[in-house]
Amino acid sequence: xxxxxxxxxxxxxxxxxxxxxxxxxxxxxxxxxxxxxxxxxxxxxxxxxxxxxxxxxxxxxxxxxxxxxxxxxxxxxxxxxxxxxxxxxxxxxxxxxxxxxxxxxxxxxxxxxxxxxxxxxxxxxxxxxxxxxxxxxxxxxxxxxxxxxxxxxxxxxxxxxxxxxxxxxxxxxxxxxxxxxxxxxxxxxxxxxxxxxxxxxxxxxxxxxxxxxxxxxxxxxxxxxxxxxxxxxxxxxxxxxxxxxxxxxxxxxxxxxxxxxxxxxxxxxxxxxxxxxxxxxxxxxxxxxxxxxxxxxxxxxxxxxxxxxxxxxxxxxxxxxxxxxxxxxxxxxxxxxxxxxxxxxxxxxxxxxxxxxxxxxxxxxxxxxxxxxxxxxxxxxxxxxxxxxxxxxxxxxxxxxxxxxxxxxxxxxxxxxxxxxxxxxx
Amino acid sequence: xxxxxxxxxxxxxxxxxxxxxxxxxxxxxxxxxxxxxxxxxxxxxxxxxxxxxxxxxxxxxxxxxxxxxxxxxxxxxxxxxxxxxxxxxxxxxxxxxxxxxxxxxxxxxxxxxxxxxxxxxxxxxxxxxxxxxxxxxxxxxxxxxxxxxxxxxxxxxxxxxxxxxxxxxxxxxxxxxxxxxxxxxxxxxxxxxxxxxxxxxxxxxxxxxxxxxxxxxxxxxxxxxxxxxxxxxxxxxxxxxxxxxxxxxxxxxxxxxxxxxxxxxxxxxxxxxxxxxxxxxxxxxxxxxxxxxxxxxxxxxxxxxxxxxxxxxxxxxxxxxxxxxxxxxxxxxxxxxxxxxxxxxxxxxxxxxxxxxxxxxxxxxxxxxxxxxxxxxxxxxxxxxxxxxxxxxxxxxxxxxxxxxxxxxxxxxxxxxxxxxxxxxx
Numbered sequence: 001x002x003x004x005x006x007x008x009x010x011x012x013x014x015x016x017x018x019x020x021x022x023x024x025x026x027x028x029x030x031x032x033x034x035x036x037x038x039x040x041x042x043x044x045x046x047x048x049x050x051x052x053x054x055x056x057x058x059x060x061x062x063x064x065x066x067x068x069x070x071x072x073x074x075x076x077x078x079x080x081x082x083x084x085x086x087x088x089x090x091x092x093x094x095x096x097x098x099x100x101x102x103x104x105x106x107x108x109x110x111x112x113x114x115x116x117x118x119x120x121x122x123x124x125x126x127x128x129x130x131x132x133x134x135x136x137x138x139x140x141x142x143x144x145x146x147x148x149x150x151x152x153x154x155x156x157x158x159x160x161x162x163x164x165x166x167x168x169x170x171x172x173x174x175x176x177x178x179x180x181x182x183x184x185x186x187x188x189x190x191x192x193x194x195x196x197x198x199x200x201x202x203x204x205x206x207x208x209x210x211x212x213x214x215x216x217x218x219x220x221x222x223x224x225x226x227x228x229x230x231x232x233x234x235x236x237x238x239x240x241x242x243x244x245x246x247x248x249x250x251x252x253x254x255x256x257x258x259x260x261x262x263x264x265x266x267x268x269x270x271x272x273x274x275x276x277x278x279x280x281x282x283x284x285x286x287x288x289x290x291x292x293x294x295x296x297x298x299x300x301x302x303x304x305x306x307x308x309x310x311x312x313x314x315x316x317x318x319x320x321x322x323x324x325x326x327x328x329x330x331x332x333x334x335x336x337x338x339x340x341x342x343x344x345x346x347x348x349x350x351x352x353x354x355x356x357x358x359x360x361x362x363x364x365x366x367x368x369x370x371x372x373x374x375x376x377x378x379x380x381x382x383x384x385x386x387x388x389x390x391x392x393x394x395x396x397x398x399x400x401x402x403x404x405x406x407x408x409x410x411x412x413x414x415x416x417x418x419x420x421x422x423x424x425x426x
Numbered sequence: 427x428x429x430x431x432x433x434x435x436x437x438x439x440x441x442x443x444x445x446x447x448x449x450x451x452x453x454x455x456x457x458x459x460x461x462x463x464x465x466x467x468x469x470x471x472x473x474x475x476x477x478x479x480x481x482x483x484x485x486x487x488x489x490x491x492x493x494x495x496x497x498x499x500x501x502x503x504x505x506x507x508x509x510x511x512x513x514x515x516x517x518x519x520x521x522x523x524x525x526x527x528x529x530x531x532x533x534x535x536x537x538x539x540x541x542x543x544x545x546x547x548x549x550x551x552x553x554x555x556x557x558x559x560x561x562x563x564x565x566x567x568x569x570x571x572x573x574x575x576x577x578x579x580x581x582x583x584x585x586x587x588x589x590x591x592x593x594x595x596x597x598x599x600x601x602x603x604x605x606x607x608x609x610x611x612x613x614x615x616x617x618x619x620x621x622x623x624x625x626x627x628x629x630x631x632x633x634x635x636x637x638x639x640x641x642x643x644x645x646x647x648x649x650x651x652x653x654x655x656x657x658x659x660x661x662x663x664x665x666x667x668x669x670x671x672x673x674x675x676x677x678x679x680x681x682x683x684x685x686x687x688x689x690x691x692x693x694x695x696x697x698x699x700x701x702x703x704x705x706x707x708x709x710x711x712x713x714x715x716x717x718x719x720x721x722x723x724x725x726x727x728x729x730x731x732x733x734x735x736x737x738x739x740x741x742x743x744x745x746x747x748x749x750x751x752x753x754x755x756x757x758x759x760x761x762x763x764x765x766x767x768x769x770x771x772x773x774x775x776x777x778x779x780x781x782x783x784x785x786x787x788x789x790x791x792x793x794x795x796x797x798x799x800x801x802x803x804x805x806x807x808x809x810x811x812x813x814x815x816x817x818x819x820x821x822x823x824x825x826x827x828x829x830x831x832x833x834x835x836x837x838x839x840x841x842x843x844x845x846x847x848x849x850x851x852x
Contacts, residue, residue: 004513004516004517004732004733004734005474005476005477005513005516005732005733006474007469007470007473007474007513008470008472008473008474008495008499008501011469011470011472012470013469013470013514013517014467014468014469015467015514015518016465016466016467016528019465019466019467019468020466022468023466034793035789035792035793035794036789036793036794036795037766037793037794037795037796037813039442039445039764040442040445040446040449041440041441041442041445042440042445042448043433043437043439043440044433044434044437044438044439044547045471045533045535045547046434046437046491046503046535046547047433047434048431048432048433048434050431051431065472065493065495066493067491067492067493067503069434069491069537070537073434075434077472077493077503087430087431087433088439088441090430090431091430091439092441097809097812097813098799099798099799101795101798102442107471107533109471109472111495111496121470121471121472129798131799132798132799134798134799134800136778136782136796136798137798139782140796140798252779253778253779253782255779256778256779256780256782256783257782257786258783258786306430306431307430307431308430338465340463352562352679352682353678353679353681353682354682356562356565356679356682356683357682357684360683360684363461363462366461367460367461367462367463368461368462368463369462369463369527370463370562370566372525372527372555372558372560372562372563372566373524373525373557373558373560374560383523386523387463387523
């Protein structure tokens, strides 16, 4: 015998108690997605590396698990869903009814330093609308994220959805004199604003090439809470105005969903992925103790990048790791105990076959467990209690002579003798 | 724009219509497992390669997807569940209540030549009992496999569960003069009996070293249908007698489950995995057109192999690929259409916000879809039909003046005007 083999770092074993929690979260995710008319889909866990050669952003690319198969092809264990979704849309672009409203609840891998809120293996729900430019779609997916948070018991005092628009931010940066071809680079720096000290952030902007005055101006805009009231549209580029319009549309629709109170404009929020083109959103705990709980946005060019025709899309992902941490922190994790409708116990080992027959009768309607260890009655009852049996059927020699068994209700403690024949009708 | 990127060979895209089928199968799997008192669990998709260094059998090892992570560790994308399960049992061996009754419905990868019934990415339900030597556990897991087949609509004319016992087969081989340390090797040849022509099988036995007479004797036993009636126990080794006892126990219990009629003794069925120690079983289509639909058995040494204490276990896996082929072949695949409770249509784009408000009212109880493309009413109704809307709410200027909307029942064609206020009570 060798020593125990350990699981891979940054992964989790889901014993039944952990799996019950995971299933609880998955059920809320799925239920909300179905409520808004989304259909479940999935794609392969492993994709060709070409799917990530453009537009994913350098952070994700540096974290990908890659492998070479026996045919020499370079493959990736998917770190995110959107490129697979774009590939599947591109493949059947003409046949698919628009808008395409898809969701998936799946497993992903990223090579990260395991730390609070970040694991190497994690799950996400992805919710996407493809095939429409209407900002109502942006609002609808954002509404599903908020509804998930509300279903889990969070309130507006605990979480906030930060929204922004890439085109608007681009317009603002142009207005400040940044060259068009350096905007993505600058956005990546802005993305770090909340993660570093202000001094370091200003230094990064200076290193990028902004002067002291521009840095201050930029900082003022990024931190402005009333930008939309104060903005002078005429000073924005055409793209900036388009972004402003999209953002205002999103706000208007969030109000009609009755969910605007959970949202907040944040011009410094850009998301660390390069394929977003318009509105972007992130769900955060208000105290900013954790990383983002969910994030997404518009990606109007992505389907074309993977070989389809240009096709507008908007979507987001919510991960399980930060969500669970946040649920525990705020006491939102429900108690989920094991339970079973019936446990069939026997007074003697020789009655095992009879116990099986009775279990089979009850399994027509109920979930039923049975002793598989030839244990004495007292031990069986202890086990029945540990699996959360609601009722126990005791099969005994004496009762069997009258074709009866004893049923004990574990909640009330009440016992009754019942004809085996009648178990079919329970 | 570059050309379309193709998915990896041997994988499947699950568009909503395929995902509905997969979910249907998963629901039957899960429901049966819960009915018999099994709890869902899961482990990481990627495990350390050490978990497969012993006891898995050469076929699986040659098919594993391996990768080296950035820390230089050699990892495996799991080709099967049982080693993960054994690792998790070993890790908490003392705390876990016995018997451990676990199931999982998960994704696996094997590098195989994609062909009918074999893909590189596939799903399995795994059902296991760990911690008891009682053959009642062997019978119970076999019963769950049969119940799944029955739930999917298959009859005893369409599938059969072949059962055997490794110890008994070992005893028979000893009796025929095979050396003890060559039995596993010979079992691997016997495993191929059904997959090659008889002539080739005899040749393989001859190459192994059996003489003509022994080959004929062995063939007679392997094909015997009434071995259990004819066997002379006294001539068997002690281990052979133990195996015979286990097999008879399994048959006895399958009878008490009322499911023996779906089973058949097959002494030539050994399963291509080395860790099985006692009873083994496989589910097959009767015509043997397909590969095995499910397979498993007793693995009493496996937990010790991965670093735990010796601990008896029994389990099986059923895969999705052959099962789906078999369902289609026998016409058991149900029609699963997309459907939604309500679709909210508008007579004008300006009413989109009102439509959202009404959708939100109905979403308290129902699944509701809405137009996200600013389409004309006729196109909205066509879309509503394509998503299987049961009822359509039409939001129009005139009706809104009376705080009403029109509801059309798509099944009966009936239309009625309803106060928006009343939608809360529907």
